[in-house]
Amino acid sequence: MNFNNFRKVLLISIFLCLTTSCATVNSNIDNLQTIGVDINKATRFVNAIEYMNVIEMKDSTAAHLPGDLSKVIVSGDSIFILDIFKDQGLYVYDKVGHMLSSYNKMGSGPDEFISLSDFNITPNEIILLDPTSDGQLIILDRKCNFLRRENSETNANHFYIDSKNNGLWFDRGNVAYSKNKDKLVYYSGSKRDAMLKIPDELENITFASSHSFARLTSDSILYLPPADKTIYLCGREGVVPIYDLDFKGKWPKLSNKGKNEHPLKIMRRIAKNKKVNALDILSDGKNIILTFNCADKYYILELDSYSSQTRLFYLSEKEHEEMGNVLEFTNGEIYFGIPGKIVKVMLK
Numbered sequence: 001m002n003f004n005n006f007r008k009v010l011l012i013s014i015f016l017c018l019t020t021s022c023a024t025v026n027s028n029i030d031n032l033q034t035i036g037v038d039i040n041k042a043t044r045f046v047n048a049i050e051y052m053n054v055i056e057m058k059d060s061t062a063a064h065l066p067g068d069l070s071k072v073i074v075s076g077d078s079i080f081i082l083d084i085f086k087d088q089g090l091y092v093y094d095k096v097g098h099m100l101s102s103y104n105k106m107g108s109g110p111d112e113f114i115s116l117s118d119f120n121i122t123p124n125e126i127i128l129l130d131p132t133s134d135g136q137l138i139i140l141d142r143k144c145n146f147l148r149r150e151n152s153e154t155n156a157n158h159f160y161i162d163s164k165n166n167g168l169w170f171d172r173g174n175v176a177y178s179k180n181k182d183k184l185v186y187y188s189g190s191k192r193d194a195m196l197k198i199p200d201e202l203e204n205i206t207f208a209s210s211h212s213f214a215r216l217t218s219d220s221i222l223y224l225p226p227a228d229k230t231i232y233l234c235g236r237e238g239v240v241p242i243y244d245l246d247f248k249g250k251w252p253k254l255s256n257k258g259k260n261e262h263p264l265k266i267m268r269r270i271a272k273n274k275k276v277n278a279l280d281i282l283s284d285g286k287n288i289i290l291t292f293n294c295a296d297k298y299y300i301l302e303l304d305s306y307s308s309q310t311r312l313f314y315l316s317e318k319e320h321e322e323m324g325n326v327l328e329f330t331n332g333e334i335y336f337g338i339p340g341k342i343v344k345v346m347l348k
Contacts, residue, residue, distance in 0.1 A: 033308060037247050037301060039294055045313035048347050055079070055342040058097045064104040066091045069337040071210045072327035073121055078142075079342065080126070084116050090128060092144060097342075101144040103128075111146040113138055118158045129159055153185050153192075157206065160213035160221055162186075165236045169213060173206035173226045174198050183225060184232075184239065195239045201255040202227050205263055207278070210327065214283035216305060222288065224281040227254055231281065231288075243303075250276045250294055282329035289329045300326060300334075302347070311347075 057065075067086025072079065078100065081091045089104035103126075105112040118129040126140040129152065136152040152159070153170035155178075160169040170185045176198050184196035205227045214222045216233070223232040223239070229251055231243040245251075252275040254266070270277045274295040282289045288303040298320040302311045315323065324338035336343040 032241050032244055034244050034246050035303065035308070035310060037245055037250075037310075037312060039247075039250060039297070039299060039312070039314070042297075042299060042312040042314040045300055045315050046319065048311070048313055050346045050348045052346075053344040055093075055095065055097050055344065057093060057340045057342070058099070064089055064091075064102060065099075065339075067339055069324065069327055069339065069342075071119065072335060072337060072342070073119075074328050074330050074335060075121055080119070080121060081337075082116065082119050082128075088113075088116055090116075090119060090126065090140075090144060092142075103140055103144040103146075105146070108133075110149065117156075120159065120161050122161065122163060127159075127161065129156060131156060153187070155180070156185075157226070158209075158212040160215075162219075162221070162236065164219045167236060169221060169223070169234065171212040171223070171225070172198075174202045174204055175206060176203040184223060184234075186234075186236070188236070195234070196225070196232070205254055205266060207263060207267060209278065209280050210325070211281050214281045214288065216283055216285060222281060222283055224279065224290075229276075229279065245279075245290070247276050250274075252276065280326070282326065284329045284332060287329075287332070289326060289334065291326045298325070 064087045066081050066083040068083045069081055070084040071082040077095050079093045079095065081093065083089055083091065087104070088106055089102055091102045092100045094100055108114065113128065113130040114132040115130060116128055117131045120127050124142060125147070126142060126144065128138040128140070130136055130138055137150040139147045139150065141147055152168070153172065155172050155175045156170040157173045158171040162169060165188065168187045170187070172183055172185065174183065181198045182194040183198045186193045186195050207226055209226060212224055212226065216222050219235065221234045223234050229245040229247065230241050233240045233242045252270045252273065267277060276292050276294045279290065279292045286305060288305055290301040290303065292299050296317045298315040300313045323336040323343050325336065326334055327337045328335035332346060334345045334347070336345065
């Protein structure tokens with residue numbers, strides 16, 4: 001399915017919603033495409049590499065250094081790194097590994113954060129999500145100087161900036177401890193629209209991930225919900241499912257209805273049963289990269305959004321330890337990372 005078909009599907013869905021007063025999402029779209037993912041047919045990732053460049057994070061006199069590469073954005077000559085687990089904060093490096101600036105003010109002050117879960121950048125600002133504070137959105141300049149705080153959606157795990165329409169997307173995961181059962185929320189100014197609801201069987205099953213959103217074009221965003229294998233195309237007026245991933249029996253059966261089982265316990269059981277877990281999404285505007293774990297291998301699925309052709313690769317456990325997770329995908333280049341090192345790869 002090429003992008004023109006994406007647009008047709010989205011417009012049809014929006015038209016149906018507007019004329020029948022239905023919910024924002026139409027999940028019965030005939031054009032929903034199944035993408036087969038057979039891990040038995042995966043090939044070694046290292047054999048598909050055209051070139052590789054290793055960026056060593058240089059020793060710094062700074063008091064804080066990223067101990068976990070939770071999310072990475074490459075913009076111009078800068079590499080932005082978010083650490084949400086070890087030395088929490090945002091770190092900015094140049095393309096040769098020198099630290100340029102950082103933001104590590106943990107606390108309850110007006111220019112501090114309690115915890116961080118996500119960030120995005122604009123041409124002039126860095127926007128961080130603090131899911132536990134009252135302010136929630138922390139805005140810095142591009143040199144990591146504090147500017148202001150803004151309110152946002154409660155219990156959000158991830159967000160994405162719709163800069164073209166001056167809007168914000170929020171992913172609330174499957175958190176349903178309160179009466180709020182909204183999963184995907186869109187803000188246009190002060191107007192709030194619930195775009196997707198949490199399925200009953202997935203209530204409170206939310207796994208940590210680096211990305212829920214990936215930009216496809218200037219006005220369309222891909223959304224991969226937590227604990228889900230359906231990818232949605234999001235526009236200002238509606239949300240349409242476009243891809244369903246068929247893992248050939250390797251996708252776990254998930255249902256927390258009436259159980260209230262802790263997500264960590266569920267995750268351990270999935271890993272023990274050698275099922276797909278830690279599904280993540282990235283896009284460079286043409287190709288889509290999906291990564292996941294299964295048994296002792298780390299898999300990388302490349303999906304061409306124009307032709308729907310796919311290539312599936314794997315890293316062995318040792319290779320994965322040496323390169324880390326896929327953290328960024330831009331201009332056809334895939335960025336892996338572990339503390340102290342980022343690996344940039346271009347495929348053949």
